[in-house]
Amino acid sequence: MSKFDLRGKNVLITGASSGIGKELAECFAKEGSNLFLGCHPSEKDTLEGWADQLQDKYAVKTATFPIDLSQEKGPENLHEAVRKSVSKIDVLVNNAGILAYGNFHEIPLERQELMIKVNAIAYFKLMRLFLPEMIAAKEGRILNVASAAAFQPTAFHAIYGGTKAFVQSLSEAVNQEIKGTGVKIFTLNPSYTDTPILKSGGFPEKVWWYKISGFSDPAVIARKAIKAFKEEKAVYIPGMINWFVHSILIRFVPRRLTNAISYWGLRARG
Ligand SMILES: NC(=O)c1ccc[n+]([C@@H]2O[C@H](COP(=O)([O-])OP(=O)(O)OC[C@H]3O[C@@H](n4cnc5c(N)ncnc54)[C@H](OP(=O)(O)O)[C@@H]3O)[C@@H](O)[C@H]2O)c1
Known part of the structure; x- marks a missing residue:
């Protein structure tokens, strides 16, 4: 079990207005962490309402940052705004993401580019911006919400899977580089x-x-993810079957066959 106590820690979560990010915010609040929550500007009111609820229920500090991460300086602006409001971030959760489904050659190019900006470039930039401060403090954690899609080609959401594979490789490689730094x-x-x-x-x-x-x-x-985070699981795939398929089986099945099975599974069903 980790010696990294979450009580009183400052946690930044992107994409916290809905879905997994919203639930992760509650899990960190339950642990007594202060929340710095990001969202797309269109979700500003929703996120502020959620932050107020968590603050009242768990007596933690909250602050919200409605900043579009797809903008050229979006991640830099988020980093700057957060750092103006707090001296350090102890945990960065890169979670904001978008998806597009369909044939690669038919999905609008602008949507594909947007996906790369939000799912890959924003993750890498926020890691790059917060990591030096964490290393200087000799303590910190980054939790990158990738996907089971990171481990094999994903027909019909090829770019999405590509961004998740990028985040996976980046996370594992940098984690290896910084061993012994406390981060x-x-x-x-x-x-x-x-x-x-x-x-x-x-x-x-x-x-x-x-x-x-x-x-x-x-x-x-989110509940399982926080447990795995506290147990310091470097790569966590929730669910026994999913873990077996994406972590074990995949090593024994030829890549060509994996791709064909993935194609079969990712087709629309009635
Ligand atoms: N759901 C799944 O099946 C699944 C499986 C594996 C991994 N994931 C990953 O889990 C993460 C969270 O997704 P979710 O499933 O919880 O979906 P979600 O509820 O749609 O959450 C995505 C969040 O990202 C925000 N976001 C999107 N574009 C943004 C931008 N340009 N700037 C700032 N924020 C932006 C969204 O805000 P808006 O609502 O305003 O767009 C939303 O709050 C994603 O990285 C996703 O790839 C999801």
Whole structure:
């Protein structure tokens, strides 16, 4: 178990207005952490309402930052705004993400580029901006919300899977580089979870893979994620079947076959 006590720690979570990020905010509040919550500017009121509820219920400090991470200086602006309001961030949770489903050659190019900006560039920049301060403090944690999609090609959301594979590789490589500094980087790799992202970007009502992965509740994913975070699991895939498929089975199945199975599973189901 970690010696990293979350009580009184300052935790920054991006994309905290809904889904997994919203539930993670409550889990960190339950641990006694102060919350610095980011969201898309369109969700400003929703996030402020959620932050007030958490502050009243758990007696923690909260602050909100409605900043668009897809803007060229979005991550830099978030870093600056947060640092103006608090002397240091102890835990960075990179969580904000978007999705687009369909054939690669048909999804609008602007949407694909936006996805790379939010899911990959914002993650890398926020890591790059907060990590030196954590290393100087000899303490800190980064939790990157990647996906089970990070481990194999994902037909029909090829760019999405590509951004998650990027975050996975980046997280693991940098975590290795900074061993001994007191800072650690973890990834959370959920499979399909019932949140607004799956009702956006042309994602079908169901895909065949749900029969294997199941369809998780974001509150359950967040609870399990915090437990894994406290146990310092570097890569955490919630659910036994998902863990077995994406962590074990994948090593024994040829890449070509994995890709074909993934293609089969990610097709829309009636
Ligand atoms: N749901 C799943 O099946 C699943 C599975 C594996 C991994 N994940 C990952 O989990 C993370 C959280 O997603 P979720 O499932 O909880 O979906 P969600 O409820 O849609 O959460 C995504 C959050 O990111 C925010 N966001 C999007 N674009 C942004 C931007 N340009 N600037 C700032 N914030 C922005 C969203 O704000 P708006 O609502 O205003 O757009 C929202 O709060 C994502 O990284 C996703 O890829 C999800």
